[in-house]
Amino acid sequence: MKVIAALGRLWLVPVVLVAWEVVTRAAEQPFFPPPSAVLARMYEMWFSGPPSRLLLTDGALADLGPSLARLFSGWLLTAVVGVAAGIAIGCSPRLSDYVNPLIQFGRAVPPPLLVPFFLALLKLGTPAQLATIVFGVIWPILLNTVDGARTVDRQHLETARIFGFSSVQRLWRVVLPSALPKIFAGLRLALSLALILMVIAEIFAGTDGIGYRLLYTQRSYLYPDMWGCIVLLGVLGYLLNSAFLLVERRVLAWHRGARRTT
Amino acid sequence: MLTITDLVHSYGPHRVLGGVSLSVAEGELVSVVGPSGCGKSTLLRSVAGLLKPSGGRIMLAGRPVERTPDDLAIVFQDYSRSLFPWMSAANNVALPLRRKGLDRRRRREAAMSALDQVGLADAGAKYPWEMSGGMQQRVSIARALAYRPSLLLMDEPFGSVDAQTREDLEDLVLNVCAHHGMTILLITHDIDESVYVGDRVVVLTRSPAVVAADLETRLGRSRDQIATRQLDAFVRLRAEVGRLVRGGHTTEPTSVLEKQ
Numbered sequence: 286m287k288v289i290a291a292l293g294r295l296w297l298v299p300v301v302l303v304a305w306e307v308v309t310r311a312a313e314q315p316f317f318p319p320p321s322a323v324l325a326r327m328y329e330m331w332f333s334g335p336p337s338r339l340l341l342t343d344g345a346l347a348d349l350g351p352s353l354a355r356l357f358s359g360w361l362l363t364a365v366v367g368v369a370a371g372i373a374i375g376c377s378p379r380l381s382d383y384v385n386p387l388i389q390f391g392r393a394v395p396p397p398l399l400v401p402f403f404l405a406l407l408k409l410g411t412p413a414q415l416a417t418i419v420f421g422v423i424w425p426i427l428l429n430t431v432d433g434a435r436t437v438d439r440q441h442l443e444t445a446r447i448f449g450f451s452s453v454q455r456l457w458r459v460v461l462p463s464a465l466p467k468i469f470a471g472l473r474l475a476l477s478l479a480l481i482l483m484v485i486a487e488i489f490a491g492t493d494g495i496g497y498r499l500l501y502t503q504r505s506y507l508y509p510d511m512w513g514c515i516v517l518l519g520v521l522g523y524l525l526n527s528a529f530l531l532v533e534r535r536v537l538a539w540h541r542g543a544r545r546t547t
Numbered sequence: 548m549l550t551i552t553d554l555v556h557s558y559g560p561h562r563v564l565g566g567v568s569l570s571v572a573e574g575e576l577v578s579v580v581g582p583s584g585c586g587k588s589t590l591l592r593s594v595a596g597l598l599k600p601s602g603g604r605i606m607l608a609g610r611p612v613e614r615t616p617d618d619l620a621i622v623f624q625d626y627s628r629s630l631f632p633w634m635s636a637a638n639n640v641a642l643p644l645r646r647k648g649l650d651r652r653r654r655r656e657a658a659m660s661a662l663d664q665v666g667l668a669d670a671g672a673k674y675p676w677e678m679s680g681g682m683q684q685r686v687s688i689a690r691a692l693a694y695r696p697s698l699l700l701m702d703e704p705f706g707s708v709d710a711q712t713r714e715d716l717e718d719l720v721l722n723v724c725a726h727h728g729m730t731i732l733l734i735t736h737d738i739d740e741s742v743y744v745g746d747r748v749v750v751l752t753r754s755p756a757v758v759a760a761d762l763e764t765r766l767g768r769s770r771d772q773i774a775t776r777q778l779d780a781f782v783r784l785r786a787e788v789g790r791l792v793r794g795g796h797t798t799e800p801t802s803v804l805e806k807q
C-alpha cells in the first residue's frame with residue numbers, strides 16, 4: 286500500500302518530463318536539448334560500463350570518484366570538528382560568550398567568496414576545495430550542536446549529578462544523546478550544502494570531478510553533456526538525502542517514539 | 548545522620564521555606580507531609596545539593612552539604628523527565644552502577660533484580676516512552692534501589708501508580724529500609740501513606756513552611772496494609788496528621804514537637 290501511495294505521488298515526474306521533451310523538441314534550441322538526448326548522453330558517459338562494475342564507466346569513476354571523496358571527507362571532517370566544538374561551546378556559557386561574535390561573523394560570510402582566498406593560501410586542488418567545503422558546511426552543524434547541548438533537560442543533568450556520573454559519562458550518555466536530534470538536523474542541512482560547495486569548489490579550484498566536468502562541457506558547448514551533469518547532481522543530492530534520512534530514522538528511533546507519546 | 552537546622556529558602560521575593568528543622572537518624576524512614584506547594588520538593592532538592600538554600604544548615608554524616616553528596620539517590624517527583632528516553636529501562640537502572648565498580652554482567656543482574664522488585668521483571672528491554680507513567684516511576688524507583696545509597700530521597704514517588712501497586716511499593720520501601728539499612732526521607736502529600744510508611748511523620752505548614760509537628764508513629768517495623776491501618780494508633784495518628792495538614796492544631800499536645 287505504501288509503495289502504491291508513493292508511486293501515486295510520483296505521477297507529476299513523467300508528466301513534466303514529457304512536457305519538457307515536447308517543448309524542447311519544438312523549440313530546437315541547442316542550449317535546451319530534449320531530456321531523451323540528455324539521458325542518452327548520461328548513459329554513454331557514465332552508465333554503459335560492464336555489469337561487474339555496476340554499469341559504471343571509466344568516465345563515471347573519473348568524474349564521480351573524486352567528487353564523492355571530496356564531499357564525504359569534507360562533510361565527515363566538519364561533522365567531527367563541528368560536533369566536538371559545538372558540545373564544548375554549548376556546555377560552557379563562558380566559552381560561548383567569547384566565541385559567539387566570531388561564529389556570527391563567520392557564518393555571515395558567503396563561503397564561495399572565500400574560494401579565491403583559499404586558493405591564494407592553499408594549493409589548487411584538494412586542500413582549497415576541502416577548505417571551501419569545511420568552511421561552508423560547519424555553521425549549521427556547529428550552531429545546531431550548540432543549541433542541542435544547551436537545551437539538555439535540567440532534570441537529566443541533575444540525575445547525572447546525583448548518581449555521580451563522570452564527565453565522560455555525562456557527555457557521552459546524557460549531553461550527546463540529548464543533542465542528537467538537533468545534531469542530525471544540522472548534519473542533514475550540511476550534507477546538501479556540502480554538495481553545492483563541492484561543485485563550486487570544483488568549478489573554481491578543480492581539475493577533475495563533476496563540477497569540473499560541468500564547467501568543461503559548458504565551455505565546449507556540449508549542452509547535452511552539461512545538462513547530464515546537472516541531472517546527475519540533482520539525483521545525487523536526492524539519494525544522499527534519502528540515505529541520510531534512513532540512517533537518522535534508525536539512530537533516532539527513541540526520539541520519534543518519545544515525541545509520539547508526549 | 549541527616550540534620551537540617553533552620554532551613555530557609557526564597558525564590559526571589561517569594562519565601563518558601565521559613566526555617567525548617569528536622570533530623571533523621573541512621574536507618575530511619577521519615578515521611579514528610581504537607582500541603583501541595585508548601586516547599587517539600589525545595590526541601591529535598593536542598594538536601595540533595597541541587598539547590599543552594601538561602602539560609603540554614605544541612606549536615607549529612609557530620610559534614611555540611613555543599614555539593615551533591617556521594618552515596619545518595621533520589622526519586623524525582625516528575626517521573627516523565629526522570630529517565631533517559633534513549634536507553635532501555637534496564638540500562639537506565641544499570642548505568643549509575645558503573646560507579647560502584649560492578650562489571651557489565653553484575654550491573655545487568657542488579658538492574659534486573661531491582662526491576663523485579665518493583666514488579667517490572669519483563670520490562671527491562673522497554674524504553675521509557677513505551678511505558679505508562681506508573682511504570683516509569685517504578686523504573687525510577689528501581690534505579691534508586693539498585694544503587695543502594697545510604698540516604699534515599701523520594702519525592703512523592705507513588706503519585707501516579709494504581710492503588711494495588713502503590714501498596715506493594717510502600718511495602719517494598721519498608722522492606723528495603725529494614726533489610727539494607729537505608730535511611731529514607733520520603734515526601735508525600737498523602738496523609739494515610741505518610742503514617743503507614745514512616746517511623747516518624749514530619750508535618751509541614753503552608754509556605755513559608757515550618758515544621759508543624761514531628762510525630763513518632765510507633766507502629767513497629769512489620770506492617771500490614773490491612774491490619775496496620777485498622778490499629779487504633781494508626782487511625783488516631785492519621786486523623787491528627789490530617790488536622791495538622793489542614794492547618795489545625797493538634798489535640799494531643801504531648802506528642803507534638805516531640806523531636807528525637
Ligand SMILES: Nc1ncnc2c1ncn2[C@@H]1O[C@H](COP(=O)(O)OP(=O)(O)O)[C@@H](O)[C@H]1O
Binds near residue numbers: 581
Ligand atoms: N525554580 C523555582 N522558581 C520559582 N518558584 C519556584 C521554583 N520551584 C518552586 N517554586 C515555588 O515554590 C513553591 C514550593 O514549591 P515546591 O517545593 O515544589 O512545593 P511542593 O513540592 O511542596 O509542592 C511553589 O509555590 C512553587 O511555585
Ligand SMILES: [Mg+2]
Binds near residue numbers: 624702
Ligand atoms: Mg513537590
